[in-house]
Amino acid sequence: MISAFRAGDRRALSRLLSFAERREAQFPSIYDELAGARGQARRIGITGPPGAGKSTLVNALITALRKASERVAVLAVDPSSPFTGGALLGDRVRMQDHVLDTGVFVRSMATRGSMGGLCAASLEAADLLDAFGFPHVLVETVGVGQIEHDVVEATDLVVVVLSPMAGDGIQALKAGLMELADIFVINKADLPGASRVAVDLRDMLALRPFRHGEDIPIVACTATTGEGVDDVVAAVGACFERLRSEGRLAERRHARHLAQVRRLVEAALRQRIFGQDGDFAAELDEADLQRPYAAHAALLARIDAFAAVRARGKLSESLAEARPEHGSPAEGSEEHR
Amino acid sequence: MRSTPIRVLVAKPGLDGHDRGAKVVAAALRDRGMEVVYTGLHQTPAQIAEAALQEDVDVVGLSIHSGAHMHLFPEIRRLLEANGMGEVLLVGGGIIPEEDAAALEAQGFGKLFGPGSRTDEIADYIEAEFTRRAARG
Numbered sequence: 001m002i003s004a005f006r007a008g009d010r011r012a013l014s015r016l017l018s019f020a021e022r023r024e025a026q027f028p029s030i031y032d033e034l035a036g037a038r039g040q041a042r043r044i045g046i047t048g049p050p051g052a053g054k055s056t057l058v059n060a061l062i063t064a065l066r067k068a069s070e071r072v073a074v075l076a077v078d079p080s081s082p083f084t085g086g087a088l089l090g091d092r093v094r095m096q097d098h099v100l101d102t103g104v105f106v107r108s109m110a111t112r113g114s115m116g117g118l119c120a121a122s123l124e125a126a127d128l129l130d131a132f133g134f135p136h137v138l139v140e141t142v143g144v145g146q147i148e149h150d151v152v153e154a155t156d157l158v159v160v161v162l163s164p165m166a167g168d169g170i171q172a173l174k175a176g177l178m179e180l181a182d183i184f185v186i187n188k189a190d191l192p193g194a195s196r197v198a199v200d201l202r203d204m205l206a207l208r209p210f211r212h213g214e215d216i217p218i219v220a221c222t223a224t225t226g227e228g229v230d231d232v233v234a235a236v237g238a239c240f241e242r243l244r245s246e247g248r249l250a251e252r253r254h255a256r257h258l259a260q261v262r263r264l265v266e267a268a269l270r271q272r273i274f275g276q277d278g279d280f281a282a283e284l285d286e287a288d289l290q291r292p293y294a295a296h297a298a299l300l301a302r303i304d305a306f307a308a309v310r311a312r313g314k315l316s317e318s319l320a321e322a323r324p325e326h327g328s329p330a331e332g333s334e335e336h337r
Numbered sequence: 338m339r340s341t342p343i344r345v346l347v348a349k350p351g352l353d354g355h356d357r358g359a360k361v362v363a364a365a366l367r368d369r370g371m372e373v374v375y376t377g378l379h380q381t382p383a384q385i386a387e388a389a390l391q392e393d394v395d396v397v398g399l400s401i402h403s404g405a406h407m408h409l410f411p412e413i414r415r416l417l418e419a420n421g422m423g424e425v426l427l428v429g430g431g432i433i434p435e436e437d438a439a440a441l442e443a444q445g446f447g448k449l450f451g452p453g454s455r456t457d458e459i460a461d462y463i464e465a466e467f468t469r470r471a472a473r474g
Contacts, residue, residue: 011421014393022341085342086367092388093377099384106391110342110372 002033005132010105013132017107020121020128031124034131039253041073041130041137042240045151047117047177048161050143053187055094056223057161058140062098063226064233065136071103073134075125077118079142080110087111091140105134117141117148123260126154147176153259156252157182157239159232162201164193178204181216182243183235189220189228273303342372343467345396348385349378350413351403358430359400365456366398369464382409386416389425396447396463399429406433406449410441426466430454 004012016034019027046054046061058074065072076091087110098104107129109119118141119125129137141151151158160181165188186197198218205216217235221228243249273280280299288295347363349356356378363373374392376385389397397417401409410429417425428447438449448462 011390014390018393080342080372081367081370084368085370087342087372088363088367089372089374089392092374092392096377096380096384099387108374108392112342 002030005034008133010102013105013128014107016128017109017121017125020124021109021112021119023121027124031127035127037131037133038127039130040133041135042236043126043130043137043139043155043157044236045139045141045155045158046161047141047144047148047151047158047180048163049145052143052161052163053223054140054143054161055091057159057185057187057221057229057232058091058138059095059097060221060223060226060229061138061233062095062104064229066098066101066103069103070136071134072136072138073104073129073132074106074138074140075122075129076106076108076140077122077142078108078110080112082113085112105129105132111142114150115148116150117144118150118154122150123154123256144177149176149180152180153256156249157236157243159183159185159236161185161187162197163188164191164197182239183232184216184218185232186218186220187223190222190225194220342370343396343463344372344374344392344394345398345463346374346376346385346389346392346394347398347400348376348380348388349400350380350382350385350409351401351405352379353403354378355402356400358402359398362398362400362430362456362459366460366463369460371396371460371463382412382416385413386420386422389417389422390420394425395467396426396428398459399427399431401429401431401433404432406431406441407437410446411444414446426463428459428463430459 001012001015005016016027016030018024019030046058048054055076058076062072062074074095076089076095078087078089078091080087089108089110091108092099092106095106098106107125109121109125111117111119114120118139122139126137126139137155139151139155141148158180160177160183162184163186184201186194186201188194198220201218205218217239219228219231219235221232223229240249243252283299284295288298345363345366347359347366349359360375363375367373374388374394376388380388385397385399397413399406399409399413406429410427414423414427417423417427426447428449429441430450433441433449433451435451438451441449447466450459
């Protein structure tokens with residue numbers, strides 16, 4: 001399957017995306033082998049409240065990029081039901097124009113319990129689309145409120161999509177989305193109130209200079225007609241150039257790769273400590289539970305004793321000696337995004 | 338029981354604009370814990386097969402009210418097979434005469450659900466099919 005993937009077989013790509021999603025046992029080694037090819041794509045996060053027009057904007061961005069003969073992959077995430085686990089993945093409805101264009105690949109995924117606006121596999125999925133050779137990878141989140149910020153870690157650059165007539169939407173934006181946008185897009189600019197949103201947004205940015213007062217572009221567009229979408233593309237391009245020239249693109253990617261390893265380790269530790277091998281429920285009696293801090297300190301002391309100093313130094317040395325078992329890191333990591 | 342949700346593509350091929358049934362079925366399958374990729378109206382067989390490939394679905398559900406089912410089902414299956422996805426369970430519903438449904442089922446398609454079918458039956462059928470496949474290995 002790796003060679004089919006490398007040869008550009010879309011079926012292989014699609015199946016590997018499922019492997020990532022299902023945390024198949026063979027996925028970690030396949031992924032590690034392919035991950036070296038990632039890092040070529042511009043990875044753009046598209047987020048915003050439900051109904052702001054994220055999918056429609058993605059469709060319009062695909063159209064604009066295809067006009068420039070740029071190939072595009074999309075990862076579109078919609079929510080899973082917390083009750084049944086089912087999901088209705090409807091983002092494709094807005095992207096039908098491009099189904100038969102082999103320069104475009106759209107994959108829908110459900111959150112499957114993740115609460116950060118994406119799914120547990122989204123980072124690996126975006127890596128695969130990147131490694132497959134798409135120069136643009138758009139990652140569309142679920143409709144978000146204020147606290148879903150996984151998209152920051154999964155992408156190079158975040159576009160926050162807003163629309164007018166969403167009540168006093170600016171109030172709701174103060175804490176969360178405001179801080180993660182590299183670019184604001186005011187969609188549905190043909191509706192009354194669009195210029196008001198832009199004014200409010202500018203006021204807010206002036207009052208609360210996140211990120212050292214950096215100038216965050218605000219672009220208006222009407223994704224359904226394509227009006228202004230070229231401006232969005234231009235703003236994204238300019239933002240990439242700036243991030244690259246300031247060295248921040250590399251910083252962000254480095255932070256992303258670090259966070260990925262940290263997350264795998266955390267998930268594996270969690271599994272090791274709380275999973276079937278090491279569930280400590282049996283070791284705690286009712287009296288211990290009345291002193292949770294003391295109980296936790298005692299348990300930690302035991303864990304420390306087990307973990308007692310391993311060889312230090314660069315991991316590459318120990319990697320050369322002993323290949324870690326590939327199966328374990330993926331297990332139990334689902335809950336952890 | 339499989340550990341991950343069954344993925345279903347719900348599509349409406351052809352030119353008729355009646356998508357109520359497709360939406361009702363999509364919602365019912367969602368409520369049974371399946372992940373339903375809904376593609377909307379006016380899909381060509383090629384679009385459906387390509388969407389199935391990109392989404393790596395286990396099931397393709399077609400809603401057809403145009404009378405073109407005897408052409409569309411075999412055509413979509415042919416395209417799925419060309420994509421290496423012959424294993425996909427192809428089911429359908431809509432205005433399909435009983436004798437046509439029987440003929441298509443005899444050709445190895447999944448079950449076809451005519452007017453009056455309950456959404457439960459559809460979900461049950463899909464679940465049972467995958468339980469059977471899992472048992473077969």
